[in-house]
Amino acid sequence: MMFTPPTTATHDFNTTIEYACVLGYNHSYGDLHRTCSHTGDWTGTLPNCTSIS
Numbered sequence: 001m002m003f004t005p006p007t008t009a010t011h012d013f014n015t016t017i018e019y020a021c022v023l024g025y026n027h028s029y030g031d032l033h034r035t036c037s038h039t040g041d042w043t044g045t046l047p048n049c050t051s052i053s
Helices: none
Strands: 016-018 025-029 033-035 048-051
Antiparallel strands (some): 025 048
16 A cells, blocks of 8 residues: 655645554555655655555
8 A cells, every 4th residue: 555645735844744554554664754844845755554464
């Protein structure tokens, strides 16, 4: 399960977002907390969740 990165059009500088995996998935890599920088880029890396099997 991949997440879609947020856009600067919908979030302002210093906005922090928190990702969470849905039931049946575990966080496998990436950052669950990301912040919009003054350049409009997001800190960290896009998280990924993998299915629990």
